[in-house]
Amino acid sequence: MTDLALEKAGTATVRRLSPAPFGIGALLIVAYGVLPLVASEYLFDAILTPFLALALAGLGLNILIGYAGQVSLGSSAFMAVGAYAAYNLALRLPGLPFLVDILLAGLVAAAVGLLFGLPSLRLRGFYLAVSTLAAQFFVQWVFNKVGWFSNDSPSGIVTVPPLSVAGLPLDSSAGRYLFALGVVTAVTLAVWRLVESPTGRALVALRDHETAARVIGIPVLRVKLLAFAVSSFIIGVAGVLWAFAYLRTVEPAGFNLDRSFQILFIVIIGGLASLRGAFLGAALIVVFPLLLSRLGEALLGGLFDSGVLEMSQRIVLGLLIVTFLIAEPAGLTALLDRAWSRIAGRFRRAG
Amino acid sequence: MSRPNTRTLSLKALSLKAALLGALLGTAALLPGAARADEQYFPLQSYRVGPYAAGGTGFFGGFIDYLTLVNNRDGGVNGVKLTWDECETQYEVERGVECYKRQKNRPGVAAWNPLSVGIAYAMIDDVGRDKVPLITVNHGRTDSTDGRVFKYVFPLLLNPYSESSGIVNYIGTREGGLEKLKGKKIVVLYHGSPYGKETIPIYQLLAEKYGFSVEQVEVPHPGNEQQSQWLSIRRTKPDYVVLRGWGVMNPVALKTAQKVGFPADRIIGNVWSNSEEDVIPAGDAAKGYTAITTQASGADYPVLQEIAKTVYGAGKGNLDDKKRIGSVYHNLGIVNGILNVEAVRIAQDKFGKRTLTGDEVRWGFEHLRLDPARVEALGAKGLFHSINVSVANHEGEGRVTFQQWDGAKWKVVSDWIAPDWALLRPIIEKSSLTYAAEHGLQVRDPAAEDASN
Numbered sequence: 058m059t060d061l062a063l064e065k066a067g068t069a070t071v072r073r074l075s076p077a078p079f080g081i082g083a084l085l086i087v088a089y090g091v092l093p094l095v096a097s098e099y100l101f102d103a104i105l106t107p108f109l110a111l112a113l114a115g116l117g118l119n120i121l122i123g124y125a126g127q128v129s130l131g132s133s134a135f136m137a138v139g140a141y142a143a144y145n146l147a148l149r150l151p152g153l154p155f156l157v158d159i160l161l162a163g164l165v166a167a168a169v170g171l172l173f174g175l176p177s178l179r180l181r182g183f184y185l186a187v188s189t190l191a192a193q194f195f196v197q198w199v200f201n202k203v204g205w206f207s208n209d210s211p212s213g214i215v216t217v218p219p220l221s222v223a224g225l226p227l228d229s230s231a232g233r234y235l236f237a238l239g240v241v242t243a244v245t246l247a248v249w250r251l252v253e254s255p256t257g258r259a260l261v262a263l264r265d266h267e268t269a270a271r272v273i274g275i276p277v278l279r280v281k282l283l284a285f286a287v288s289s290f291i292i293g294v295a296g297v298l299w300a301f302a303y304l305r306t307v308e309p310a311g312f313n314l315d316r317s318f319q320i321l322f323i324v325i326i327g328g329l330a331s332l333r334g335a336f337l338g339a340a341l342i343v344v345f346p347l348l349l350s351r352l353g354e355a356l357l358g359g360l361f362d363s364g365v366l367e368m369s370q371r372i373v374l375g376l377l378i379v380t381f382l383i384a385e386p387a388g389l390t391a392l393l394d395r396a397w398s399r400i401a402g403r404f405r406r407a408g
Numbered sequence: 409m410s411r412p413n414t415r416t417l418s419l420k421a422l423s424l425k426a427a428l429l430g431a432l433l434g435t436a437a438l439l440p441g442a443a444r445a446d447e448q449y450f451p452l453q454s455y456r457v458g459p460y461a462a463g464g465t466g467f468f469g470g471f472i473d474y475l476t477l478v479n480n481r482d483g484g485v486n487g488v489k490l491t492w493d494e495c496e497t498q499y500e501v502e503r504g505v506e507c508y509k510r511q512k513n514r515p516g517v518a519a520w521n522p523l524s525v526g527i528a529y530a531m532i533d534d535v536g537r538d539k540v541p542l543i544t545v546n547h548g549r550t551d552s553t554d555g556r557v558f559k560y561v562f563p564l565l566l567n568p569y570s571e572s573s574g575i576v577n578y579i580g581t582r583e584g585g586l587e588k589l590k591g592k593k594i595v596v597l598y599h600g601s602p603y604g605k606e607t608i609p610i611y612q613l614l615a616e617k618y619g620f621s622v623e624q625v626e627v628p629h630p631g632n633e634q635q636s637q638w639l640s641i642r643r644t645k646p647d648y649v650v651l652r653g654w655g656v657m658n659p660v661a662l663k664t665a666q667k668v669g670f671p672a673d674r675i676i677g678n679v680w681s682n683s684e685e686d687v688i689p690a691g692d693a694a695k696g697y698t699a700i701t702t703q704a705s706g707a708d709y710p711v712l713q714e715i716a717k718t719v720y721g722a723g724k725g726n727l728d729d730k731k732r733i734g735s736v737y738h739n740l741g742i743v744n745g746i747l748n749v750e751a752v753r754i755a756q757d758k759f760g761k762r763t764l765t766g767d768e769v770r771w772g773f774e775h776l777r778l779d780p781a782r783v784e785a786l787g788a789k790g791l792f793h794s795i796n797v798s799v800a801n802h803e804g805e806g807r808v809t810f811q812q813w814d815g816a817k818w819k820v821v822s823d824w825i826a827p828d829w830a831l832l833r834p835i836i837e838k839s840s841l842t843y844a845a846e847h848g849l850q851v852r853d854p855a856a857e858d859a860s861n
């Protein structure tokens with residue numbers, strides 16, 4: 058009894074000493090304070106900003122797949138909706154501050170998400186996944202077909218206006234990065250509050266056993282639609298970042314099925330139902346191929362042409378992902394957790 | 409699935425990220441350092457993988473072959489050696505952006521040549537800030553023809569509007585004069601993408617001007633099923649079909665046309681439907697098919713002969729398959745090489761025979777005037793006609809010609825035809841001035857710039 062109590066107290070201390078608050082704090086200091094001063098344009102525009110946008114999209118999809126257990130293959134469609142909505146709001150209502158544009162763009166994406174979430178009331182699993190494909194194809198087709206969305210641009214590719222918030226121009230690489238960082242921080246915080254709330258627990262209950270959730274009085278239909286709406290809202294905001302902070306152009310082809318799969322892989326590789334997972338997964342998906350390609354180029358660039366290198370990198374990347382998932386099917390998050398507890402355990406034993 | 413503790417965010421995330429960043433910076437340091445003082449660098453955002461690899465390998469192969477030729481034969485441009493490296497984009501915008509940010513750090517960048525509209529669009533802002541020219545030969549953003557607004561963007565030789573006008577002018581000559589177009593019927597079969605739809609208003613405009621009727625039919629991407637489109641074409645009985653295709657859509661169009669009995673010699677292909685890769689898969693059905701081009705194909709031109717002899721002879725050629733020497737994409741790459749190298753040469757005459765800045769090369773492109781005599785001196789007579797770029801006109805009045813596929817190779821069947829630039833200029837200016845207003849750009853005054861130079 059005493060032993061048990063002691064052990065309980067022990068784990069509690071470890072919990073309290075867990076590195077999370079320090080980690081987050083240090084991360085934020087580096088992201089806000091250090092990186093803007095030291096990072097190069099390459100780091101901002103080729104790595105950090107796309108990483109933030111994709112991590113946010115992964116976060117959004119994780120609410121739907123990881124927490125609520127609803128499979129979706131249409132993520133990039135909602136990114137497109139967010140991007141085009143923000144572009145049209147900025148173009149047609151120039152008086153609105155950009156932060157309001159983002160909010161409205163997210164709401165538009167949420168509305169579209171709600172619409173395409175309706176089949177989830179009847180369908181599950183693979184059938185639902187296939188029905189979300191409809192969103193993917195339909196949205197891309199609409200933006201291609203209806204010139205109004207791209208302001209009748211003859212080539213269908215639009216350039217977004219320069220980014221500025223409250224009169225402050227954020228058009229530089231660092232400015233766009235900081236803007237993206239601010240948005241991602243705010244949304245992540247909101248999502249963290251959400252998943253810790255009763256609503257978050259309702260989502261998990263829905264995922265784990267729909268009938269049981271219904272029995273204990275969770276309004277299943279409402280919660281499902283809420284999951285679709287919140288998830289699409291966040292993915293829509295990610296689309297705004299993708300268009301305004303990262304590429305600064307919008308075209309329907311940029312939001313194709315490949316992008317949806319990319320976001321899905323971020324969630325699966327990073328770890329389902331975890332906030333960290335989206336960030337870890339996005340880091341792997343964005344940074345790793347670049348690292349590999351630079352290494353390949355530096356080591357073998359003289360020997361093979363870039364096509365051969367590219368193909369071999371794909372093979373290496375694929376193998377690594379398979380290895381990761383065999384080592385830990387629950388994703389990078391679980392892998393890190395295990396590594397951390399092993400290190401912490403060793404420290405405890407040593408101490 | 410266990411429910412992970414979300415509170416244990418993120419020292420681990422931090423350390424992972426830090427490790428990745430560290431590794432990345434480490435690799436960055438491994439990259440080749442500063443170019444020597446007498447080098448001019450061409451960053452190539454090429455694509456040898458993915459659905460558009462056929463175009464990419466041909467074009468960048470030709471470009472590299474020409475740069476190799478200039479290095480081997482002349483020791484570079486006036487002693488300044490040409491260098492390049494490749495960064496694979498797979499024709500994807502975000503990869504192109506990454507390549508841009510990566511490659512721009514090497515000194516002595518002459519010009520960018522992504523051969524992708526999407527990537528070019530994403531670079532327009534940055535090349536303006538970095539003051540390096542962006543070349544989109546035969547494609548690109550039509551209104552960037554107006555160099556008064558798009559100072560660093562050059563859609564050399566041909567933009568989509570000029571291409572449409574060139575095609576209509578050619579049909580006019582086949583009918584025996586533009587006035588004979590009155591009452592004729594033309595169908596435009598276009599790829600269901602932004603690229604395909606870009607010229608819809610131009611064909612309308614040309615139809616009104618010359619009094620022919622036009623019907624524009626969409627083929628959804630990728631276009632491997634066109635039965636219904638061609639059945640409706642058969643009902644319409646047009647005099648000509650303009651094929652504005654891309655990739656697999658082209659051979660399928662030719663095969664389906666044969667199936668419904670529409671003659672191939674009444675189908676006119678546009679600039680992305682004009683390669684060997686477009687006709688060979690169609691086999692017999694492509695015989696007689698005619699397509700527009702800015703650069704004739706074949707390996708008989710002196711510059712091609714030299715490349716075949718000195719570059720491929722020495723085993724330094726870039727194409728894996730020597731049979732592709734002189735193909736449409738390869739020749740486009742060579743012409744693009746000539747234009748880039750000559751722009752550097754012209755700029756060197758003004759600024760000195762040394763490594764130039766991007767802005768100086770931009771000046772060279774804005775004074776890129778190669779008359780037919782100069783083109784002949786470069787060994788490219790018949791390969792392309794001429795170019796005449798100015799501050800106001802970044803396209804440079806490229807002429808077009810038409811080639812017919814005889815089942816084995818392309819044969820030139822027309823003179824060099826001039827598009828109706830005067831008709832198109834007001835539309836281009838309207839669009840470019842809107843862009844200038846949206847982005848707060850100052851419109852340059854060509855007369856003043858020419859006077860100060």
